């Protein structure tokens with residue numbers, strides 16, 4: 318199973334989602350490959366936000382080696398599932414979908430709720446970690 322996690326900047330939420338999902342999948346003995354991307358291009362080539370790196374490190378997960386990249390059309394071919402954090406990411410990704418098969422791969426990580434953007438609020442990184450972790454555990458239950 319190949320899963321792509323997507324948010325706006327690919328420096329706060331989707332790097333956490335990539336790290337958490339890869340960690341949980343490895344722990345469960347699943348041969349899953351997880352990546353992440355953003356729909357905005359401001360931070361391409363950079364490491365994740367230091368606050369996300371810390372929130373993950375506090376829970377024993379190293380996301381510091383990840384490199385920010387932009388979501389691209391070929392991601393629809395390369396991944397089985399594309400999990401987005403909020404409804405604006407959903408709209409941005411769906412706008413690039415070429416057909417019904419592409420659209421069918423795209424889902425909100427939390428199903429019917431969103432992972433809020435913590436970029437402007439330092440206190441939100443630990444709660445966002447927990448939200449993403451809960452979402453990833455559900456995905457593993459459904460797809461493993």
Ligand code: 4NP
Pocket residue numbers: 324325326327328329330331359434435436
């Ligand atoms: P993310 O958070 O989408 O969770 O990575 C953001 C990071 C950067 C910006 C917005 C959201 N930005 O505007 O630079």
